[in-house]
Amino acid sequence: MSFKVNLSKPILCGNEKKYVIDAIDSGWISSIGPYIARFEQAVAALIGVDECISTNNCTTALHLACLTLGLKPGDEVLVPALTYVASANAIAYCGAKPVLVDCDRASWNCTATAFSQAWTPRTVGVLAVHLYGLPSPINEIVDLCHRRGVWLIEDCAESIGATINGKKVGSFGDAATFSFYGNKTISTGEGGMLYVRDPEKICLARMLRGQGMDPNRPYWHPILGYNYRMTNVAAAIGLGQIEMADYHLEERRRIARRYAVNLAPLVAEGLLQLRDSIPGFESTFWLFSAILSSGNKQHRDNVIKSLAEQYGIEMRPFFVPMNCLPMYKTDSSYPVAEFLSEHGLSFPTYSGLTNREIDEICAAVSKTICKTISKN
Numbered sequence: 001m002s003f004k005v006n007l008s009k010p011i012l013c014g015n016e017k018k019y020v021i022d023a024i025d026s027g028w029i030s031s032i033g034p035y036i037a038r039f040e041q042a043v044a045a046l047i048g049v050d051e052c053i054s055t056n057n058c059t060t061a062l063h064l065a066c067l068t069l070g071l072k073p074g075d076e077v078l079v080p081a082l083t084y085v086a087s088a089n090a091i092a093y094c095g096a097k098p099v100l101v102d103c104d105r106a107s108w109n110c111t112a113t114a115f116s117q118a119w120t121p122r123t124v125g126v127l128a129v130h131l132y133g134l135p136s137p138i139n140e141i142v143d144l145c146h147r148r149g150v151w152l153i154e155d156c157a158e159s160i161g162a163t164i165n166g167k168k169v170g171s172f173g174d175a176a177t178f179s180f181y182g183n184k185t186i187s188t189g190e191g192g193m194l195y196v197r198d199p200e201k202i203c204l205a206r207m208l209r210g211q212g213m214d215p216n217r218p219y220w221h222p223i224l225g226y227n228y229r230m231t232n233v234a235a236a237i238g239l240g241q242i243e244m245a246d247y248h249l250e251e252r253r254r255i256a257r258r259y260a261v262n263l264a265p266l267v268a269e270g271l272l273q274l275r276d277s278i279p280g281f282e283s284t285f286w287l288f289s290a291i292l293s294s295g296n297k298q299h300r301d302n303v304i305k306s307l308a309e310q311y312g313i314e315m316r317p318f319f320v321p322m323n324c325l326p327m328y329k330t331d332s333s334y335p336v337a338e339f340l341s342e343h344g345l346s347f348p349t350y351s352g353l354t355n356r357e358i359d360e361i362c363a364a365v366s367k368t369i370c371k372t373i374s375k376n
């Protein structure tokens with residue numbers, strides 16, 4: 001189906017094309033070439049860390065983070081029930097078990113208290129996610145992990161550039177991962193980035209990324225590695241994108257402010273709930289999202305369907321909680337994750353979405369919510 005307004009689209013309005021042509025002309029189109037280091041350094045500078053390691057996507061960056069921190073079969077890692085499936089999968093790839101944690105009703109993220117209550121004797125780490133761009137209460141989570149002697153990975157796939165009191169997410173934990181998939185805030189088509197705090201483990205992460213090859217001895221592979229490398233062409237796009245990071249971040253904040261103002265009447269009527277803002281926490285609004293407080297899942301799905309069919313507006317339902325997927329099914333229930341998953345919807349969010357388009361989307365949403373409610 002083609003839409004008049006898409007949920008998301010990559011906006012390549014900087015030097016992306018120029019850099020890609022340069023990469024092609026230079027002949028360096030695989031995973032050796034100057035754009036890789038330049039892109040890694042640019043991301044490290046944005047996050048405020050010393051060094052980053054590029055990968056071919058964020059799922060592989062998460063896998064490398066788990067391997068580098070020593071995750072092994074039999075171990076357990078705490079992870080939000082409401083996240084994109086890659087967060088849990090990376091744990092499972094290591095033969096370890098993701099232990100699901102319910103999220104907070106107001107912030108949609110997991111609190112330190114929720115992590116601590118889900119603790120098991122085999123817990124070796126916490127994988128925190130900054131969902132839809134809003135930081136998790138990471139200082140409290142860092143404290144918890146320090147107290148209990150386990151590691152912390154931040155999954156920043158949806159939150160590059162988000163801050164807590166000015167400090168960027170991804171710079172708090174023992175490792176952090178970023179996604180540059182086509183619908184993320186900064187995109188390389190497919191791509192990812194890994195940060196590892198311990199300088200002694202960075203070499204291991206790079207080895208694991210490159211088939212386990214010894215950096216000082218070509219074609220000698222002392223450990224089982226993977227090919228998780230980014231190409232110079234993807235990094236060329238990424239460098240063009242990251243140079244424009246301030247623009248893309250400010251655009252999303254402008255869009256979110258306008259949605260919030262326009263949707264205030266629906267919020268006042270109790271039909272829609274926006275996410276609580278938290279003092280000192282700055283979201284990147286990867287996707288501006290809201291909860292349809294009234295009705296059920298069917299109502300939410302009907303709203304999405306009518307907006308698509310009648311107005312050509314693409315909205316997106318929230319992720320399916322991990323406990324509802326066959327491979328992570330448990331006997332426990334995660335009521336908040338399940339509620340948010342069934343009532344949540346994300347709005348079109350991308351740089352360049354005009355105020356007029358936002359106004360039209362909000363008017364259509366308002367009409368549709370009221371109409372579908374009376375039909376239910």
Ligand SMILES: *Cc1c(COP(=O)(O)O)cnc(C)c1O
Nearest residue numbers: 057058059084086157158179181
């Ligand atoms: C997009 C996303 C990923 C995976 O990113 P890819 O680059 O597509 O592998 C992981 N975690 C979260 C929370 C995401 O939103």
